[in-house]
Amino acid sequence: MSLFLQQVVGGLTIGAVYAFLALALVFCFRSTGVVNFAQGEMAVFSTYLAWQMHAWGVPFFLAIAGSLGLSLAIGAAVYWATIRPLANASHLAVVGVTVGLFFCFNSLAQLVWGGLGKDFPQILPGPSWRLGPVVIGRDTASIFLLLGLTLVALYVFFEHTRLGLGSRAAAAAPVQSRQAGLPVQRLFLLGWGVAALIGALAGVTVAPELGLSPDMMLLTVIYAFAAATLGGFNSLVGAVVGGLVVGVGENLAGTYIPAIGGDLKVSVALFVILLVLLVRPSGLFGRPEAVRL
């Protein structure tokens, strides 16, 4: 029983990281209509920026804040330079550009910082707490704290600000929004910037767990896709619930199903994606996409 509970807590912890990256994906999708295959690699790059500033002697939290700010700028710049010119292009061109960004960010990190892992400090260092038979690390607590704050902030932004309303409108119907006088390009710019910022948060919270390396997010991103698919690609709450479910499911499957074990846990993510697409393509919390012909 205590093994089960401990695996659930472990699953929730890693699930919160998936949820974070899924939030970035869903935020980007909801505010610009693009599925960014490079989101994970951009997050790794942001994490390296924080590591580098810390290594240069900047205090840890200031380094993280600096990296978040830079990520916002990088996300916006990337949008402006590579996605904006494709406004009327096909899905394929946009996906292609994000694949190109994937290679650029991954190789750039490799080129600048090398392939070897770096140690990344814990956000809340200190001893773990015991809750009955279960050990809860401070990293778990810090991830959940950050995740909760981010979710609340995003919820308020989308549901209770004019900017958020405009942002949703621009993604749902760019042409009509422009006709209604919304600065669609600038809203998309903001969307990409904030998505990159959320990705950076995901990066700095996961880096102490996984060790910072250029390929750190390679597996995480498929879990995040699974989380976003399960929750529904246009639901923020769905992304978080999806992330937690996928994290716990993956951990339990790895522990109790011998054929999966520690190595094949990633197949759980793929299985979740296929299952959701077969049974309920819009996800648990998503609204089915309706198109007027």
Add this chain to the structure above:
Amino acid sequence: MRPVAGFRIPGAAQAALAAAALVLLALAPLQLNSYRTGQLTSTLVFATVLIGLNLATGFAGIISLGHGALFAMGAYTTAVLAHHYGWPYLATLPVAVLSTMALGLVLGVPTLRLRGLYLALVTVGVAICAVPFFKRFEWLGASQGLPTPPVQAPFGLQAEQWVYYVALFFAAAGLVLARNLVRSGVGRAVRAASVNELAASTYGVNIAWYRLLVFVISAGYAGLAGGIQTMHVGFVSPDSFPLALSLTFFIGVVVGGLGSVVGPLLGAVFIQYVPVWSGEIDPSLSGIVYGVVLIVVLLAAPEGAASIGPRLVAAFDKRPLAERAEPRTS
């Protein structure tokens, strides 16, 4: 992807060019050392994958980011049959094609009936899962991979020359087959659907079925190429098929020229030789070259490298647009 207006090589000249290229390629291994021959073999193997991927992505508009995993499926099928059961290589190739088509069917059925990027998502997932999957099973050689028996070359050829000719034969046959498929009823239906889904379905085209068909055929190409790759390399290992390989195939087909007949060949040359050349400077440079070239192509010349020649000719063509020959879209 529409051909550039006002330029088309006449049919006879096309046939002559193709014949000349084929003769040149057939003579190449007799002149080159085995290292260069090997590079050409792997270019032809890549070309076979890209011809298939071009059917899916270029003609049907299906985005697959997991053809590396399909390629791996073919490679492992051939390796298992040759290593465990001692099958001759050529006999393994049909099985490699069929097993990969079956995998394509499993991936295509849940995704291709949906709009949007779901196939891209699922194929990325498969590409990521491939490496840990192959590592998991002792029977598949786990992390070390499976060695396969040496190739027995007929006609007094050296092994690498024989594998080269096998690769050349299947790449050429695959190209002809793809060209005919695109001009058939299937090709028309698929292109119609990729241009305007609604119009096509109004005319009674069962879009989901045709997309599935084309994706499965495209998977067959990847499986065939994978089988030949095993012959060429002489072993399979999980780390030869990372996500980056799948994305590289995607890059090859886009940079070469989507929907063009020669595009996959140019793309194959690109993805074979960029890592060789840039690797001399820094191993991680090829990723940056791939990424930057892909983005620049998509932004500046979405029809890819295959359109550069026609674009140049069109640019120097002084006749008014209306007088230029109307290009056929097939």
